[in-house]
Amino acid sequence: MSADFIAHADGRFLLAGRETRCSVGRSGVIAGGDKREGDGFSPAGTWPMRRVFYRPDRLEAPKTLLPLIALTPEDGWCDAPDDPLYNRWVKLPYAASHEKLWLEDHVYDVIVELGYNDDPPVSPLGSAIFLHLARPDWGPTAGCIAVTLEDMLEILRLSARGSEIEIRL
Template sequence: MVKTFTATADGQFQLNEHKVRCALGKGGVRPASEKREGDGASPAGIWPIRHVFYRPDRMDAPQTRLKTVALTPEDGWCDDPASPDYNRHVKLPFAASHEKLWREDHVYDLILVLGHNDDPPVPGLGSAIFAHLAREDYSGTEGCVALALPDMLEFLRVIGPGDRLEIRL
């Protein structure tokens, strides 16, 4: 049975029978039709969870039924609307504008890739919409959903292939 987990604009994430805190885009939550590259908004909608990246130098592969991929320092994500690789995983060095997935902070130690604007990507409608780890102060993201590490690990244990994450206005 496909399950949908919900993050709401007021910073709540429904995790099974209880709610936990989450961070969303510093630009708020917008309808997906209004989402634009670089606006800092989380796109409202129901997004499939594609797979999980993790930092193998900082943690073991998480317990999950989803496909897991160990990050390397060469991993990036293209955020250049003019690139044919827009909103795709890329290997560094990479000439077009991109985000590095191997970061000094810990927010990308675990990344769930969400299926926003990826089938196929439409240039300019938003890239790199992930679920990742929250900063200690739950400050706003660039458009992603962010959870504390214990909550993310619990989330990973209960989700499976086909499950979805809803971002709700």
């Protein structure tokens, strides 16, 4: 089975038979098994699309067959390698190191959780690998894949349980 969507290290993204653009990690793309927490690499491999988080104050619930979760200011993601909830969605305040999912900028207005290092999470192979929205200047991510809102909404319309994204070197 081939992936439904393909992100290339050079910033090309294959979406429904057409090529568009994406941002990858600030350090580039690395083999999934070589990824480490905080290294700035996007992990190469084919990753299931688990669920979608979105900002209900900024957009309507996206049309998708993936599980949908409306974000609140109390949502976060644990990135502390020694914590039992490493690479898991958490509610804030949370004592261990974490990333806030409710951001002032728009990059996390829609987030697709990718199934990287989650079954089960292994410390310190990396956490919070998402498909999210790109910055206006197409700046790199911390290890995620980023696309425009228009492309994200199309990706979600075409996605269902079992959909996957491949990240290629």
